[in-house]
Amino acid sequence: MARNKFDIDETLDTPFNIKHFRRALVYIKKQKKPMIVAFALSALSAGIALSAPLIMQHVVDVTIPNKDKMPLLGWSLLMLATIVVSVILATIRSRMMTRVGQDIIFDIRMDLFKHLQQLPFQYYDDRPQGKILIRVVNYVNSISDVLSNGIINFILEILNLLFIAIFMFAVDAKLSLVILAGLPVFLCVILMIKTRQRRAWQAVSNKSSNMNAYTQESISGIRVTQIFTREKYNEGTFTRLANSYRETWMRTMYLNFLIPFTVDNLSTIVTTSIYFVGLLALSPGEATFGVILAMSSYAARFWQPILNISNLYNSFVNAVAYLERIFETLDEPVTVGDAPDAKELPPIQGRVTFDDVTFAYEPGRNILEHLSFDIRPGESVALVGPTGAGKTTVVNLISRFYNITGGKLLIDGHDIADVKLKSLRSQMGIMLQDSFIFSGTIMDNIRYGKLDATEEEIVAAAKTVCADDFIREFEKGYMTEVNERGSKLSQGQRQLISFARTLLADPRILILDEATSSIDAQTERLLQRGLNELLKGRTSFIIAHRLSTVKNCDRIMYVADKSIAESGSHDELMAKRGRYYKLHSAQKMEA
Template structure:
């Protein structure tokens, strides 16, 4: 049972702001040379900005009063040159930073996607696919502005504040002190506000994830929705999800927008204090008019970086919720660990043994109870029993999609926990009842079983399972697009292609989970011949509810309530007149009555 649904808010483990920030900044390391270049450009911009008020002071005090036209032209030329250099540097830094940001987002998304691929089935059992997509796509995209501002805003603006403050104290220490008296008030207000803002953006991310999961699920099940004329009801649910998202966004923005009035009020108050105190000093002749003019310019230069840093801090807090959701998944350790010390699985001969295996998808609710059996190489074993008895669970443990709670699963005497996962699974072929085809051609879907397969090998595999004939009747044959999840094909056709894919893989251990359940009787007779060829010389597990298809298996194991209650050949189990006999006869009578 999934721990989270499309209508349920996800519980995300909160991380400390410092931890999130340091992890985000670490993604800049591969680009440190380019970042240094951008910082140099930002320093050029900063120096150009710092020099302008000084040049203005010289112009006012030395050239305007004396009406020195030549000096004024020189000063104007210097200012123009500084602005051109600043403009070019600004453009170049933004262009380079955008490239770096895009590469960082690519790296994060790739790292997240690769990590998710390594996670166990239990991870996907616990949450809707749409919510996983929300993190891979939406949450990663949300970090774009954060990275670009980290370099172009945080570092250069901090240097600007320090430089401007030093110049202000050099010009007039008392005026400088007056201008920064409101900073403590600003910092207290902003840090107190960020606690509310972060929690509100966390709620927004949760609601957006819910909407994404709901939309993905509803479109995946559109045939069911239309079949049961459920469009109005599902539209109401969608509207409710959208309204939840809108309300959470408005609530987050409401607190978020308190940032700017606080900063603007602090800046305005500081400006009033500077004008008031500057006027007093000018009356006593303590400062010149040029100094006051320069100081007012520097005051603006002091507060603009503070405004920019406050904006960056606001962006940081806003996107911490997204980063938190990304890092939470990255910090999940796979239940199935492939350790570096695990040995490569040699060519599998086919001995499979369960030793006192107990397993449950939830540890306190076991599905298998102390199961033990041993299969010889090349044997074909049928697993029979009621739905939910544990048949598919046995095959999942053989493939090590899950690890046992107790006991061991051995292949050729090697514990599956001690061998490399890829070397183990690459020697297995699995065909499930719920066949999955990718949005590609029939040819490429079959080739998924062997990525370097030639076209001749693909066609040969299709012919072996009698899929070739219907494929050639399609408009583009093997190059026919099957659409998402193979929706263009019938269920039986999808199953035949899936079977050809498994055949092409040429596995050492074969698992057929209700492999012929969706194929009509006439086609099944033909496919059964292909199955017999495939089963020959391989250890095979066949799960089937249609008992007529497993009569020739080397051994039939009857599973009920997570235990093996009977085992033997078809004839042996019929003679015992136990569970299998009753199941077989009931199915035989049902088919006769239906006929």
């Protein structure tokens, strides 16, 4: 699929609209109280700061001409007090908003993580892990300040503009109109570039996502890269992705800097115009030097909030691109989940029935068609056949990792589409081909299958699968720390630990997908004895390419041609001299 590549830009399924931002307000409302306090502190700080030009005007026009030294000292101390109080209030507000911003990050990130854990395997099949990871980490970080400080600052700057306008017109209405004359030009620039800015930031998020996806893929496959000496080739690919990101970023920055550039120049022109109008156009009686000085100060203060608003606008446009990606993820449907009227699956015996089941990963490309069979409780079933025939798909459907396209799949007569997933999967033990090991101790990894398991139960499970001996050879035994994916362990050791983890859950239905593929023949024989005891009384599905490991199963099903081509015991299938017979004979000759 197109999206499952690091060099393909993601396309949004739905365009951004104001509803996205309204959804973001849900997280903001949770921090309503501290944000109101922070806003009040900001408003108070701004109001105090705005009194400074009035003090300056009075000192220039009255105090200094009258040569009043003591009042001058008093006004100076008052000016200093306004600065100190304003700084103190701004510092308190800044600390409060830092915490608010982090709380908003936490809430959004937790919602994303919870939703990602509920999404079906199909979602992860269609996307590189790096493109998912960047949404949970980078994108959430990028929007936090906009959703906390950004909103308060935007409202505050609007109020600042209103307060400054009031002060300006109170001092001199004509010079105030000169200051306001630059606004139409500024608004025209905003309208001209707003659409281009949004598209530019969408492109930045695409290139960032692509680069992150390739980095994650390269780190995960570093061993393969070094084995095949692909370092130079991979470096070239990464250089191309990094250059694409850099060029896209630079084009976006050109648009971003256009607004501050416009504001700075308008501010300079307006300030110059005040001196021109005040000193040359107006009569001496209309504007004193103190008034002109105060108005030039208000001009700088007036355009500073506009500059701040323009920067906030840039940040908002940037955040919009990330919000789109975040909400796109949150809107991904949980297609494999509990139905509204789903019921708890009672303790099961282990009967599994496929009733005319059809399944396709992609519409129109069926993997299984009209598949029907019935497995008795406690029966051991081997699934064999060519690669890609659908063996793993069969066991994935039993666990309901995917929804079937047609037919019914029943366990003890209960349609698994009508029961709660937790009650279904908690009664299954599943060991997939990928023996994933989490960072932590070996004991933690085994206990992952049963969090309340005692140390004795963990050791017993490890002994059953012949993992106890090699675990005790480590200096710290079961408390040995292992890295993510178990890089300190051999593939066979990782499989045995995963085996112990699966068996510890004491499942009624046991699914083993190539569970012994990386275990040597001697360990496999020891493991088989433990498995034979464990499989008694449990329904089990075993996928194995080595037929010697499954010939003792109660039933062997040969999966081919989108269905079950042959079914029976080892002896029955050998006597039939069909596909299983040919596969078994070929393996025997290779041995």
